[in-house]
Amino acid sequence: MRFGIAILPEMPWAEAxxxxxRAEDLGFDHAWTYDHLVWAGLPDSPWFGTxxxxxxxxxxxxxxxxxxxxxxxxxxxPVTFMRDVLSLxxxxxxxxxxxxxxxxxxDARLLxxxxxxxxxxxxxxxxxxxxxxxxxxxxxxxxxxxxxSAVDARTLPGPVGDRVPLVVAANGPRGLRLAxxxxxxxxxxxxxxxxxxxxxxxxxxLGQRMDAALAAAGRDPAGFGRYLNLDxxxxxxxxxxxxxxxxxxxxxxxxxxxVAHWPRPSEPYAGDEGVLERVASEVLPRWR
Numbered sequence: 001m002r003f004g005i006a007i008l009p010e011m012p013w014a015e016a017x018x019x020x021x022r023a024e025d026l027g028f029d030h031a032w033t034y035d036h037l038v039w040a041g042l043p044d045s046p047w048f049g050t051x052x053x054x055x056x057x058x059x060x061x062x063x064x065x066x067x068x069x070x071x072x073x074x075x076x077x078p079v080t081f082m083r084d085v086l087s088l089x090x091x092x093x094x095x096x097x098x099x100x101x102x103x104x105x106x107d108a109r110l111l112x113x114x115x116x117x118x119x120x121x122x123x124x125x126x127x128x129x130x131x132x133x134x135x136x137x138x139x140x141x142x143x144x145x146x147x148x149s150a151v152d153a154r155t156l157p158g159p160v161g162d163r164v165p166l167v168v169a170a171n172g173p174r175g176l177r178l179a180x181x182x183x184x185x186x187x188x189x190x191x192x193x194x195x196x197x198x199x200x201x202x203x204x205x206l207g208q209r210m211d212a213a214l215a216a217a218g219r220d221p222a223g224f225g226r227y228l229n230l231d232x233x234x235x236x237x238x239x240x241x242x243x244x245x246x247x248x249x250x251x252x253x254x255x256x257x258x259v260a261h262w263p264r265p266s267e268p269y270a271g272d273e274g275v276l277e278r279v280a281s282e283v284l285p286r287w288r
Contacts, residue, residue, distance in 0.1 A: 001247065001250075001251060001255075001256065001257075001258065001287040001288060002029040002030065002256060002257045002258075002288075003027075003028050003029055003030075003257070003258055003259075003260075003284050003287075004028060004029060004030040004031060004032055004065075004067075004227075004257060004258065004259035004260075005023050005028045005030075005031050005032070005259070005260060005261070005262055005276075006031070006032040006033065006034070006069050006259055006260070006261045006262065007019050007020060007023065007031060007032070007033055007261075007262045008033065008034060008039070008042070008045075008261070008262070008264070008269075009033045009034060009047060009048040009049070009050060009053045010042065010045045010046055010047060010048070011046075011048075012046075012048075013048075013053075013056055016048075016053070017056070017057075017060055019262055020056075020057040020060060020061060021060055021061065023061075023064060023262075024061045024062070024063055024064040026276070026277065026280035026281075027280055027284055027285075028064060028280070028284075029064065029065060029257070030064060030065030030066070030067055030097060030257070030259075031057065031061075031064050031065070031066055031067075032066075032067045032068065032069035032099065032259060033050055033053055033054060033057075033068070033069060034050065034068075034069055034070075035050040035068040035069070035070060035071040035072070035076075036050075036106070036107055037074075037075055037106075037107045037110050037111075038106055038107065038110060039106075040104065040106050041268050042268070043106075050068060050071075051084040051087075051088060054066050054067075054068070054088055054092075054096070055087070055088060055091055058088065058091045058092035058093075058095065058096075059091065061095075062093075063095075064095065065095050065096075065097050066088070066092055066095050066096055066097070067096065067097035067098065067099050067167070068097075068098060068099045068100070069099050069229075069259065070099035070100050070101040070167075070169045070187065071098065071099065071100045071101070072100065072101050072102060072103025072104075072107065072125075073102070073103060073124050073125055073127075073128040073147065073148075074103040074104075074107035074108040074111075074113070075107050075108070075110075075111055076128075077148060078128055078131040078132040078135060078148055078150070079131075079135065079141075079148075079150050079153045081132070082132065082135045082136075082153075082155060085098055085164055086155070086157065086158070086159065086164075089159045089160050089164050090157075090160060093160060094159070094160035094161050096164055096165075097164075097165045097167060098132075098164055098165065098166050098167065099167045099169060099187055099227075100125075100128070100129060100132070100166065100167070100168055100169065101125075101168075101169035101170075101187070102121050102122055102124075102125035102169075102170075102175065103121070103125070122172070122174050122175065123146070123147070124146075124147045124148075125175070125178075126174065126178055127145045127146065127147050127148055128147070128148060129166075129168065129178055129182050130182070131143050131145065131148050131150060132166070133166065133182045135150075135153060135155050136155075136159070136163040136164060136166065137163060138155065139154060139155045139156060139158075140152055140153070140154065141153040141155065165184040165185065165225075166182060166183045166184055166185075167183055167184065167185040167186065167187050167225060167227055168182065168183040168185070168186055168187065169186075169187040169188065169189075170186060170187075170188065171188055171189075171190070171191060171206060173209070176206075176209055176210055176213040177213050177216070177217070179210070179213070180210070180213035180214045180216070180217040180219055181217045181219075183224075184224070184225060185224060185225025185226065185227055185256075185257070186210055186224070186225070186226055186227065187227040187228075187229070188203065188206055188227070188228060188229070189228075189229040189232045190202045190203045190206065190228075190229075190232055190233075191206070192232065192233075193233075195233075196233040196234060199232060199233035200233075200249055200253075203228070203250075203253055203255075204253055207226070207253050207254055207255075210226070225256050225257055226254060226255045226256045226257065227255070227256070227257040227258075227259060228250050228255045228257070228258050228259065229259055230243075230246050230250070230258050230259060230260045231260055231261050231269060235260075235261070235268075235269055235270070235271060236258075236260045237260050237261070237263055237269075237271045237275050237276055237279060238271060238275070239275060240275055240278050240279055240282065240283065243260070243275075243279050243283055244279075244283050246258070247283065247287050251287065262276070263275065263276055
């Protein structure tokens with residue numbers, strides 16, 4: 001099991017930098033931040049740019065993976081975003097992980113984009129991932145899509161390794177198939193229910209659907225990452241016992257990577273950093 005922590009990009013860097021350093025010092029395997037113009041969960045909060053934040057985090061850490069939680073087509077074009085990705089990959093020494101999802105409405109509306117149906121949003125996401133994946137593998141890329149185009153797009157110098165890992169956030173059938181065919185991993189927050197048990201049941205169902213999607217794509221499930229946002233039904237770092245219970249239940253469902261949020265002084269994710277430190281020292285070693 002690998003463990004990640006998400007740090008919202010809401011603080012000036014002088015305040016945020018110690019958190020990113022501590023994430024590495026506490027032994028987390030990866031650290032993430034949101035990729036929005038404005039997040040609906042904190043619409044009135046200060047908010048800083050994702051790629052500059054991750055670049056700064058790369059410069060003050062040396063081991064921990066760094067990722068977007070998650071990037072969407074709402075305001076990112078695959079060609080321009082690839083330049084940011086290659087830079088992050090270079091500065092971090094190959095530690096960048098690109099989490100991507102279909103996105104909600106708010107960021108798109110801020111740019112005056114059209115209101116899209118759920119089907120259209122997924123059409124756009126599939127097209128985005130297809131083009132981004134080509135740019136992970138090819139140079140001189142041409143595309144003429146309904147939402148995104150490229151004319152002899154260059155991808156030099158290329159990534160540090162074989163290619164930048166792609167983790168696809170998905171809950172629906174098309175998204176699961178996309179993750180199975182294009183991604184090195186899959187990310188989910190499950191389906192909201194009336195109870196926490198219903199949430200865990202949704203994760204079991206989604207895991208089985210992911211198994212089927214991998215089989216249909218001819219993919220070996222070994223080595224395919226399964227990432228879970230732990231903080232949907234309840235805040236996992238609300239207590240040490242709750243976090244350990246979440247880890248045990250996620251492990252039974254076959255998840256390989258778990259992501260919780262750094263405790264904040266108020267909702268969302270209100271919590272005590274002392275719990276975070278105890279989890280890092282007591283729980284994480286037992287599950288590795």
